[in-house]
Amino acid sequence: MLNTDKNLGTGSSSKPFFVGSRKSRILSATALFLAVCAFGAAGVAPMAPDAADLPVRTIAQELEIPSLAAQVESLQAGQQVYLREEKVRAGDTLATLLARLGVQDDAAASFIKSDKLAYNVLQLKTGRRVQAETDKSGLLQRLATSLPDGNGGVRNLVITRDGDRFAATSVDAVPERRVEMHSGLITSSLFAATDAAQIPDSVAMQIVEMFSTNIDFASDLRRGDRFNVIYETFWQNGEYLRSGRVLAGEFVNGANKYQSVWFDEPGSKQGGGYYTFDGKSLKKAFLKSPLEFSRVSSGFSMRVHPISGKWKRHQGVDFAAATGTPVKAAGDGVVDFVGVQGGYGNVVVLKHWNNYSTAYAHLSRFAAGLKKGMKVSQGELIGYVGSTGWSTGPHLHYEFRVNNEPRDPMRIQVPNAQPLAGADLQRFRTVASEMRHRFALLNNADLPKLASK
Incomplete structure (x- = not known):
């Protein structure tokens, strides 16, 4: 019989402590049911089979191995090309060179000996490279080498085969x-x-x-x-x-x-x-002498004029030279005058940058095509030594002027050429930047250290 003593309850209620509301009873029953199910799942059997107990299924398939004989037959049926390269050796003959290249072709050798262009193969210098393509029998299909063109460049010599015929061609090579x-x-x-x-x-x-x-x-x-x-x-x-x-x-x-x-x-x-890296030219703006080989016959000084016999300042320098000696522009400039001018005879006047100008007098003739307004470069031919005008013999009278005032060209401090500016300077900076980078690489490289003495 259940104990209904009210002293066993909680608070002042007369209900037993285990007697709750209907909701409490439903929750308790549900928890008990879940616990029983969990125990059964843990103790009865796993939910999935063990992988070790699964059956193993093996699939076997035979693969067909290609026939080696068929492969060899296929290769033999095709055109085989053999490439070789050799350097010409001291004492080589055409026969020894072709033999090292794997060429066994009497017809090719005969063509090289008889063809004017192909014959150059027999005159190759030691060390020259020669490439040859042959078939499996050693018959020449193509031979190539390079020949000097006489101007510091080379031309490619190529000998090709077409059936039983050969042809030799020579084309400019781009080094x-x-x-x-x-x-x-x-x-x-x-x-x-x-x-x-x-x-x-x-x-x-x-x-x-x-x-x-x-x-x-x-x-x-x-x-x-x-x-x-x-x-x-x-x-x-x-x-x-x-x-x-x-x-x-x-x-x-x-x-x-x-x-x-x-x-x-x-x-x-x-x-x-x-x-320089800041765009300043290292080239001097003017040559010391417009003539390559000459001597000063009269300097920039007071002298007795050879024709008038009076004392007069010589406002230029005379360079003794034979008639016809080439005269060069002392600096980059523009032709300001070309023609006959009094005692100067045939004269050329060039205007340069920064108010500099130069004059070349007593010329026998002018350079072909020289005209006023034409641009000339330093060292460019402008005329030839002569004895025109007030002259007693063949020589060049050369004047150097600043703001049209004569200066002694042998003593003046010759300036450097005009520095770069504008778009030229911008392009130059790109080039200079690359060279700076290359210098940095070189400066970081190890050089042999000098032993101290």
Whole structure:
């Protein structure tokens, strides 16, 4: 019998403590049911089968192996071409060269000996590369090499086969241009350093020309001086043809650093030349002499005029030279006058930048096509030495003027050429930036360290 003592209840209610509301009874029953189900699931059986008990299904399929004989037959049925390349060796004959190239073709050898163009193969210099294509029997299909064109370039010689006939052709070859960078360290002389750095002599000469206004290479070099040079080279079929122009140079001579960059971009108003990194030209604006070989016969001074016999200031310099000696423009400019002018005889007057002008008198004749208003470049032919006008013998009378006032061309401080400006300067900065980067790479490279003495 249930105990209904009210003292067992909670609070002042007379209901038993385990007798709750209908909602409480439903929740309790539900919890009990879930617990029983969970126990049954844990203790009776897993929900999924064990993977180890699953059956293994094996599928076997035979693959057909290609027939090796069929492959060989297919290859043999096709046209096989064999490529070989050889260098001409000292003492080579056509027979020995063709043998190393795998050519076994009497008809090809006969054609090379008899054809005027193909015969050049027999005159190839040692080291020249020759490529040959042959079939499986050694019959020549194609032979190619390169020949000098006599102007520093090359032409490609190609011999081809068409059935039983051969043909030889020669076409201009476009050489591959490369940019090379080298560093050198002075231990004794510049040329010893360039030889050690495997720099061609032609490049070494350009280095001297570039920096000769700042460095006396006979006396100014010091042990430990260093230089960087960037220059172009030209190649054909993997063979070195020649070196080209120095594109940039850097020379550290003691505490001084000299740099130059070549600039000759399309559209430039001033033509090609070397400039500092800030666009200032390294070229002098004027030549000391408009003649290549001459001597001064009369300087810029007071003298007795050879015709009038009176004392008079000689406002130019006379260069003694034979009639017909070429006269060059002393600087870039524009022809201001060309013709006959009193005692000057045949004379050319050039206007240059910054109010400079030059005059060339007593000419025997003018350069062909020279006209007023024409642009001329420094070193360009403008006329020939003569004895026209008030002259007692063949010579060139040369005047240098500033604001139309004569100056002694042998003593004046010759300015550098006009610096770059405007669009030219903008294009130059792009070129100079690339060269700065290349110099940085060279300066970070390791050079042999000089042993201290």
